[in-house]
Each structure stands twice: as structure tokens, then as C-alpha cells.
Amino acid sequence: MQSVDSYRDEIIGAITPLAATEIPLTDADGTVLASDVTAVWPLPGFDNSAMDGYAVMAADVATASEGNPVRLPVTAEVAAGDTTGRALASGRSIKIMTGALLPADADAVVPVEWTDGGSDTVTITQTAEKGHAVRRTGDDVQPGDLLLPAGTRLGPAQIGVLAAAGHGAILAYRRPRAAVISTGNELSEPGSPLVPGLIWDSNSYMLAAAARQAGCDVIRHAVVRDDPAAVLAAIELAAATADLLITSGGVSMGGEHDAVKAALRILGTVTFRKVAMQPGMPQGFGLLGSPPRTPIFTLPGNPVSALVSFHVFVEPAVRALQNLSAERIAPAKSRLTAPVSSPAGRRSFLRGVFDPQGRTVAPLTGQGSHQIASMARANALIVVPEDATELPAGADVDVMDLP
């Protein structure tokens, strides 16, 4: 059996990141910058007012107070979006709105709250120092400043700064397009009636949701029968448009009924192996296409095995497709609230409830690989190393957050 780490390293090593493409900002959510983004223009791009009020020369209002107000003529008014170049004369004022272009020679803005709000003449009852309520050109960003480094995954704030700096599109690795395919004669659609021998398909729904959560755009394909030709056709169809394929089922150890194995043996670029883990031992991975660069994961059919395998192998591969390092985050250390057991020589991933405040993790009951009820209550996987068969309550363990 191959170790978990060696298998994961093999997968990551085989993956070629997607080609970086020009992506419009409207579709940039969750994409990853392929190059540093530096500022071309300063931010703010021009001196402007931080408040609604009156642009003045600070010297003209130096003596203003409640008891001794200063009165200035108002010679113009400038709103946000007004691009007219105006100049302020000494002893005068210009009414100005938040964000509006500061008139030349003005060096302070008196907030409207410190005035009578006058239109022809304004009465000012409080002094404003030089620079008051003025945002100077470039006081946030200077041309040439690094805005965001390559390898940044774009969320709201990052998209905000790119837009503010005028970038309508960026060079980035797109969200990978994942195709999810369930196989098996035993599968029926949830909601339809069943007879003994058949089960409802859960993997395609679950893995589609997991792939979306991992940052993919997802196409969920209809269930495919256990027929190698049908499976092969579905895989080739999906591979034509997907960056990543995920199948489940059809890869157990028995042999002749394993349609996914049979189909992929025809293609010849996917290998199957036993990985020293529980759940999730039977795994298959390979590359499709010409040249072969579209990864395909053939996950086991048991739902718990499939979801654990997704988190351990597929999620790092999604990151690698976007040219990110494979590790999302180092597993957190936590303390077991109850003893657990694990087969010798295999790494176990047990479903647990992690309490981030107390840093404890409680293993759930129902750890069979077909027992999905406990999976739905878990927020973490407890990692039991290969050399441990029993861990007592109180033992320190690694936990992987389930996002």
C-alpha cells in the first residue's frame, strides 16, 4: 500500500497549473493572481475633500471661533464627479462635497457642521488647520507600489483594491472547472422510489457541493451505468470542457464489475492503487487529454470515503491547478475527548466535532465508511497517524477543519 503523503505528493507533482488568462473583474471572485499587480496611478488620484463643507485657505480661518466667527464669500460649488478645474482666491471659499476635486490653492476643508451652511456667504465658527479633511493625491497608494502579489486569491477586499486602482481585468488562474460523475447500476435519483438492491445517489450531489466550496465551477453529470463504454463516453465528454474530473464508484477490489477501472484501462493513463488510509483505500488518479494534463480522480463509492478523499487529495489538487501551494492550512492541534482506534499501518481520518475555544475534539460514533449520518454532524477530521492503533482520551491529535 502507498502512503497518504507519497500519494498526495505524486498527485501534486503531476499537476500542471492552468494557463493564466485575462479575467474581467466581474468574474474574478476566487481566482488567483498570476502576476504581481502594481499601481499605475496614485490613490487617491487627485486631492479631494474628505467631508461635505467649504474649501478654504487655512490662514483665512485661523481666528474663527463661536464668539468670533469668520465670514467668507462662497464663489462656487463643487460636487463629486465635477471635473472642472477651479482655483480658490485668498479670502474666499468654495462649497465642496465629499470626494470632490479640491480647488487649486485650497489647503483645508471646513466641515459643514462648523458653519451656517450659507450659499453666498458662509459663517465659520471653528478653525480648520492646514490639511483638515483633505485627502492628498497618493496618500493611500503611489504609482509603482505593489498592490497585490502574485499568488493572491481574490476576495472582496482584493477585488475592491483592484477596481479602485482601475484594473478592469487581471491576469489570473481561473476557478477550475470540475466535472463530477457518479457511476453505478445501483444508483437512483433522490426523490424516486427504491426497491432493495438500489440506493439513492448521494456522491454526485455531495462532491459537487464540495468542489464548489473548494473554489471550482462545477458541472454535475447524470449518473452513468456500470458499462465501460458508457463510462468512457461520459469521461471523454466531460474532459473536453473540464479542468478536473471526479468520479465515484466502480473502483473496488473485485474486478470484473468495476466499470470505471475497465473504462480507464482503455485510456491507459490512469493508475489504481491501495492507499494506506481509512476510509478511502482504493484510489485512482491520472491525466487525460493530449497532452495529458486534465487530472481525473476516481474516488471510492462509499460516501464517507469519497468525501474524505476529496479533502485529502482533490482539494490540494484544486489549489495546485491555481498554482497555489497544496496545503490550505496546517492542521490544528487538538485534544481528544474520548479514545479512538485505528488499523495498524493506516492513517485514519475520523469524523469529529472540534471546539476551537477549548481546543478539544470529540470523535463521533458511526465511523464506518458507509455511515454518512455522522459525517453530516462533523466539523473536522481527526487524523490518527499510521503508527497508532489506539489513542487515549486527552491525547494530542491533528484535526483538519471541514470547511
Added chain:
Amino acid sequence: MQSVDSYRDEIIGAITPLAATEIPLTDADGTVLASDVTAVWPLPGFDNSAMDGYAVMAADVATASEGNPVRLPVTAEVAAGDTTGRALASGRSIKIMTGALLPADADAVVPVEWTDGGSDTVTITQTAEKGHAVRRTGDDVQPGDLLLPAGTRLGPAQIGVLAAAGHGAILAYRRPRAAVISTGNELSEPGSPLVPGLIWDSNSYMLAAAARQAGCDVIRHAVVRDDPAAVLAAIELAAATADLLITSGGVSMGGEHDAVKAALRILGTVTFRKVAMQPGMPQGFGLLGSPPRTPIFTLPGNPVSALVSFHVFVEPAVRALQNLSAERIAPAKSRLTAPVSSPAGRRSFLRGVFDPQGRTVAPLTGQGSHQIASMARANALIVVPEDATELPAGADVDVMDLP
């Protein structure tokens, strides 16, 4: 000025959760269960094999060993998905695949690895105890068991268990549909050239991404000019299909140029106030529609103010629309690495870099409400309480994760 907590409580108190609707499992991602889901059928739904192998009566293989193998005739073969009811006779075996219906009277499965894999007769070299590799009906879930309680937000594992239990649709609160509208004569589309006085619109891109991240389906509207009639038309159009409206800009303290304020004064159901926070003081909130139940947030135009306001006020409202409690998670306690200051009587939300390992948080430079560059580098907001004006390095503070 109204306190942050009082304003947030007012918002949450005003929100009516969306109507619960029947949602197909294909669209259930991120929805919230409106009622408990209990199991109608057992899981597994029938006794089945956990491995590829041979269904036997355990008594017939009790003496099997390498040196003294047991040979049994193979009378049939049953694959996953085969619904034929079969019975096993004493002294015989039936070849069986993982997940296949266990024949009546069989009580153990001998894994293929413990046999010669024979087709007419199988040679078994290891004894299998009663129940070996057999999954019994209902050993995961019994009819009537609670699968998921009302109020569960559905992710991959929850969707998996619903599908496995046969639920093709669920009664749930959908992902809220959020409409995002930027207003301002000064706004140009990123990527277009600018002259002084104009800026690139960043808020609509940023807030659309934030709303998606908070679990909404989002429509981002084109920028609206500072004209009350145009703003009102845009708001009414958006409100016809949205569950939640978010505008930014047009609500500063000055008055006559504030198109959003002017437009909403016509509607009469939105109120504007100053909230004792920094950034984000000018806020507006109300309900649209007849009866009025569609919340509208008029966020300030400064990008940092807008994004902080989103996290503090809009995100809890999104949760309330899905009938979830307002708090996502209690803020974590952390230790400041450098001193910070804050205006008296206001709660400050400073951009910082939180280190979850060391539980420290480093305030970033550039905390002006128009300075978005530091926002893009932050992973947390540092909360400075109203009664603090200075906090030294080493002080304990609350931090809010930026998702």
C-alpha cells in the same frame, strides 16, 4: 449618535425571515433547513456486502485455513444494483460485489482476497465470522432518526446525507438574492480612462463579492448617476426581484447632493443616522415593498467604510433572512502587537493581520476610510471599544475574522 449594538439590534429586529420554500437538492448549497429532517427509511436500506467476495453461511467456513481450505460451489453472482431476491442454501456460496443485496440466509461475506476467486467453485483459505463484511439494514440510520435539525446550513456532507436518505428536495430558506447598486457622478468603470475629479467604481465589485461570500446570490447593477429619480427607479427595479438591497454612496452629511437620501426620502421607509463607529458613521436602513419587508442598506461610499459596514451590519442581516442567529461566531480574543488609537465614544474597526497560531494581531498602517490598500492585506478587523482611545501593544482585543 446611535451605538453599533443598538443599530444592529434594530436591524435584526426589523428583518422577517424569507418564506421557506421547497428547494431541489441540486440548488441546496448554502440554504438553511426550515424544519427538522428525519429519516423515512433505514440506511442502509437493505443488508448488503461491504466488500467484493462471496456470501456464505459463516458456519460453513468456520474451519477454513491456508492449510485446510474450504471449497464451496458458487451458485450465482450478485452485482450492485441487482434487485433479484436470492436465497443462499447451506453449503453453497454466492459471488457478491460491494454494495450488492445480501442473499437471504447468508450471514457473512468472505473477501475475494481470502479466496482463489473461483467462478464455479471457490476455495476459501480464511474463516469469516458471522457478520463479516456485512452492512446491516439501518446500522447507520433508523426510520424516525433525526438526520439534520432545522437551522442547519447545508454544505457537502449535509447534502450528502439528505441525498443518501432519498430527499430530492427540502424545505429551506434559500440563499438571499442581493442587489448591489453603486451611485455617484464621480464613478467610472475600472479599465476606462479617468480625468481628475473622477474615480473608478470599486464598491459594487467589492460588495458583490462580499455578498456572494456571505452566501447570497448577487445581481450587480450598473452605476447610477446622482439623480434622485434615477436612483429611485434603480432601487424599485432591484427591489422587485431582490431579497436585500445594498447601495453605496450618496449618504454623506452635506445634504443637497445626496441622491440616495433624496430618493429614499420619497419612499419614506428608510431612516438615516449617525452610528458611533469608525469607519462607517453615516448609515441608512429601512424596508421596501408592500408590505415592507425587503431590507435596504445605504452604505457609505468610502470603500473601507462600506466593507466594514457590510461585515458589521449586512452579514448578520443575511443570516437573519435565513432565520439564523445574527452572530456568525464570537469574536476571538487576540493580543495587539502595536499600539492603536481610536476616537472617544466610537467603536473602531481597524484593519489587521491576525495570526491564529500565536493569537496575536498586527494593526496595519493606512487606517483612513478611503485607504483600501491596507484592507486588501488584512485578514481581520480589530475591535476597539467605545470607551478606549488608546490601547498599548500587548492589550487584549476582540478580532473579527474577515472571511
